[in-house]
Amino acid sequence: MKTQENSLKSSGAPTEKIWLGTSLVAALGASLCCITPLVALVAGTTSSLAVSFSWLEPLRPYLIGLTTLVLAFAWYQKLMPSKQVDCDCKTNLKSNFMQSKTFLFLVSLFAAAMLAFPSYAQIFYPQLQGQQTTADKSNVQIVEIKIKGMTCAGCEGHVNSEVNKLAGILKVETSYADGNTLVKFDKTKTDVKQIEKAVSATGYKVTQVNLK
Template sequence: MKKSLLTSGLLTAIVSSLCCITPVVAVVVGASGIASTFSWLEPARPYFITFTILTLGFAWYQILKPKKEADCYCETPARPKLIETKTFLSILTAFAMLILAFPSYSHMFYPKTGSQTELVDNENLQTVEFSINGMTCASCEEHVNHEVNKLSGIISSTTSYDRGNSVIEFDSLKTNVSEIETAINRTGYEVTDRKEK
């Protein structure tokens, strides 16, 4: 089994989820603007996943196929190198599968922002819907919600990458539409339109 086969399988798994890993890293390091850096990779994700599965499948085939009997009675090494063992390939496969599934559980890595349960006068309550470009997974949704909820006066924020929007309910005495738009744009995703309700 070649090192390049394992390396390419692992790298492809990482690249396939890079668009969803980056927003989490951005929140952790405090660099929100880099969140959308790899969103252009999302359309190619199915190809990366397929390549990863085929590469690891071939590696498993190589390690599990029956060994040929030696033609000579030469001395063979008693223990294979670690990289040539089923244990190493099992660990690598498990790690690759965790990385491939990252978009489905990435939301768990976002810090919870405290909900603001202040009483708001109905005449100060305002709702706005932003159309957002560049979101590709649940991690993107959480990143937008995280940034918006840092603002004072946010009552609720519901973001959907499927619909490409975010609906924000807020107290107009404590924040305004342009501050919210700035917070969303700070994530690296782009607000393309807004509708005040």
């Protein structure tokens, strides 16, 4: 009878692990296109790593929905009344942490943090300021660079941090929604080619350059 009880208690474990694993993979996939630029910046890498998962962006709503449904189902299973075994055996089995509500709560918290990552990703990027704050008005220029491949606010931070490393940068405003960056700079300290090169170093594709 004890063996039967053990079997009943553990029979749902593999299925539960599969569901939780699915939710974590979906949550990570939903924000992977915003996580990889940060990884690229921290690792000091360039190009493909920053944009290699941008193709996941159109799938983000579906991955969010899948994560939500899987976790909701997991919580339903965890909170629903468990079936009682009709026997006289004692239940002194220690609860498995990975099958506990605490573990499910931690998984849910991590998944929520991953799903919301695009909204706060920019805080992880260095808040660099241009190395120059003023310049002679006759030397000030503004360039708009159209960029393909940005998918979230984290991408904006990635571009801003690279451009701000150049000398002569006065202001940088990047928008993933508009697919561009506006750079105000001192033309005696840097030029459009250097700025374009800095943007390209992030891995995003420069599609157009317009001097204002």
